Amino acid sequence: MSEASTLPRYTYDDLPRLMALMTGDEKHDLAAESTLDVLWVLYDRVLRINPAQADAEPRDRFYLSKGHGPMAFYAILTANGFIDASELPRYGQFDSVLGQHPDRNLLCGAEISSGSLGHGLPIAVGSALGLRAMGLTDDRVFVLTGDGELDEGSGHEAIAFAGRAGLEALHCVVVDNSSATYGWPGGIEARFATEGWSTVRVSGRDHHALEAAFTAPHPGRPHAVVAVV
Amino acid sequence: MRERFVRVATELLDTDPRVAILLADISADAFDAAKSRHPDRVVNLGIREQLLISAASGMALAGMRPIAHTFASFLVERPFEQIKLDLNHQGAGAVLVSSGASFDYSSSGRTHQSPGDVALLGTLPGWTVHVPGHADEAERMLRAAAVGNGLVYLRLSALANATPLAVRRLGFMVLRRGTLATIVAVGPLADAVIDATAGMDVTVLYAPTIRPFDHETLRATLTTPVVVLVEPYLAGTSVAAVADALADLPHRVLGLGVARDELRHYGTPAEHQAAHGLDPASLRAQITGFLGADLVSGRLRMSAR
Numbered sequence: 086m087s088e089a090s091t092l093p094r095y096t097y098d099d100l101p102r103l104m105a106l107m108t109g110d111e112k113h114d115l116a117a118e119s120t121l122d123v124l125w126v127l128y129d130r131v132l133r134i135n136p137a138q139a140d141a142e143p144r145d146r147f148y149l150s151k152g153h154g155p156m157a158f159y160a161i162l163t164a165n166g167f168i169d170a171s172e173l174p175r176y177g178q179f180d181s182v183l184g185q186h187p188d189r190n191l192l193c194g195a196e197i198s199s200g201s202l203g204h205g206l207p208i209a210v211g212s213a214l215g216l217r218a219m220g221l222t223d224d225r226v227f228v229l230t231g232d233g234e235l236d237e238g239s240g241h242e243a244i245a246f247a248g249r250a251g252l253e254a255l256h257c258v259v260v261d262n263s264s265a266t267y268g269w270p271g272g273i274e275a276r277f278a279t280e281g282w283s284t285v286r287v288s289g290r291d292h293h294a295l296e297a298a299f300t301a302p303h304p305g306r307p308h309a310v311v312a313v314v
Numbered sequence: 315m316r317e318r319f320v321r322v323a324t325e326l327l328d329t330d331p332r333v334a335i336l337l338a339d340i341s342a343d344a345f346d347a348a349k350s351r352h353p354d355r356v357v358n359l360g361i362r363e364q365l366l367i368s369a370a371s372g373m374a375l376a377g378m379r380p381i382a383h384t385f386a387s388f389l390v391e392r393p394f395e396q397i398k399l400d401l402n403h404q405g406a407g408a409v410l411v412s413s414g415a416s417f418d419y420s421s422s423g424r425t426h427q428s429p430g431d432v433a434l435l436g437t438l439p440g441w442t443v444h445v446p447g448h449a450d451e452a453e454r455m456l457r458a459a460a461v462g463n464g465l466v467y468l469r470l471s472a473l474a475n476a477t478p479l480a481v482r483r484l485g486f487m488v489l490r491r492g493t494l495a496t497i498v499a500v501g502p503l504a505d506a507v508i509d510a511t512a513g514m515d516v517t518v519l520y521a522p523t524i525r526p527f528d529h530e531t532l533r534a535t536l537t538t539p540v541v542v543l544v545e546p547y548l549a550g551t552s553v554a555a556v557a558d559a560l561a562d563l564p565h566r567v568l569g570l571g572v573a574r575d576e577l578r579h580y581g582t583p584a585e586h587q588a589a590h591g592l593d594p595a596s597l598r599a600q601i602t603g604f605l606g607a608d609l610v611s612g613r614l615r616m617s618a619r
Contacts, residue, residue, distance in 0.1 A: 210372060211376070
């Protein structure tokens with residue numbers, strides 16, 4: 086049993102208070118807030134990830150590619166027993182495990198380190214390939230990216246390959262807050278659909294719709310959920 | 315060396331279920347037979363070198379031992395941030411196997427030449443960098459890398475020594491002992507260095523693995539603290555490593571290798587080797603010039619025996 090497994094859990098209504106422990110007030114950074122509901126639904130209703138049995142199979146993997154503005158992520162990890170709430174006020178300090186971009190080698194619960202944009206989805210492609218090669222067909226990979234992050238060409242290497250390779254284990258959540266400087270004509274989901282992905286566009290604030298989108302069947306194809314905020 | 319890589323990697327796929335081969339079109343045809351037997355562990359990503367490195371990271375995070383391969387220029391230089399972040403920063407291991415080296419593709423021009431790969435990897439911690447001088451050495455290095463979990467770069471080249479030199483150990487190997495200086499010959503330049511230093515009273519060390527740098531053998535065999543590095547990639551790449559090894563000694567060091575300036579010529583690898591001053595005659599002239607008066611008196615001493 087890991088130490089984290091004994092930590093208290095928190096509810097959705099506790100999240101503003103948890104985030105305030107990092108920011109010093111309850112006016113949150115917009116970049117952090119855009120992911121809050123998506124992350125809550127993933128951890129509360131979708132992901133099979135347990136801090137007490139981190140390596141138990143089958144399990145899912147969550148890769149936060151959009152590592153900028155991680156306060157919502159840290160609040161969600163706290164609510165799910167990965168982080169002790171007493172660590173939150175030390176956000177960004179020299180010897181804290183909670184940096185302005187997450188480091189998987191410091192923080193239990195962060196499955197990748199992120200910050201530089203355009204890395205999480207390509208890494209997730211590799212993990213989906215690895216799970217398939219090892220016969221772990223019940224394990225899933227979820228990666229969270231942003232519409233602005235997809236400006237990076239590396240994401241499109243991953244989108245094109247994953248679609249053609251039929252990586253069913255791969256799920257890409259695009260939090261679309263219209264931050265891409267030149268936008269995505271036809272919607273960012275069109276870039277996934279043309280490469281063979283299953284796609285759905287939902288409100289990034291509607292918990293029921295998000296859960297339905299995350300759990301929709303997509304046999305033989307990777308799945309992209311565009312969550313609009 | 316590339317043919318040996320394909321043969322040994324194919325065998326490793328057959329025997330070790332952790333091993334996966336990731337490709338970016340280069341050499342993909344050579345792995346067709348392996349792919350037919352292991353369709354999920356031989357993955358050609360197309361011409362996508364950023365994905366090549368990132369996917370290797372993701373595979374390692376999932377518990378596999380990925381071997382990623384393409385030309386050196388596209389394996390190290392092009393996706394360098396992916397190496398820095400998706401391998402080093404994540405703490406994910408991988409084996410990167412390049413071909414082409416500094417000027418194997420001499421007639422292809424600058425785009426297909428990678429003299430800076432070892433220097434770039436030298437900015438990152440934890441890499442084992444192999445520069446084999448013979449296919450037998452490359453085979454042994456690949457087999458050792460496949461069973462590990464760390465970060466390994468295997469730099470294959472069409473340039474090779476006539477016979478394998480390093481049989482057992484990874485560190486530097488003494489080819490010749492002398493008193494006036496130590497010449498460190500890296501990988502496929504060993505034969506040229508042996509020719510170049512014929513009759514000189516110098517120690518010649520053979521370095522088929524250049525990172526980690528074998529401080530111990532350099533120190534243990536050192537007579538005079540004068541060192542010449544002969545590296546088949548960017549000149550001076552390991553000068554700082556020598557300076558670290560000899561930090562407590564007044565010493566001199568010369569770094570020979572591929573010039574930083576672009577060589578805007580096509581032609582053969584041999585022509586490029588000579589243009590960079592790495593053929594035996596050019597090496598002899600540069601080493602003689604660097605050793606200067608010491609070598610002259612050494613020659614006198616040798617001739618007086």
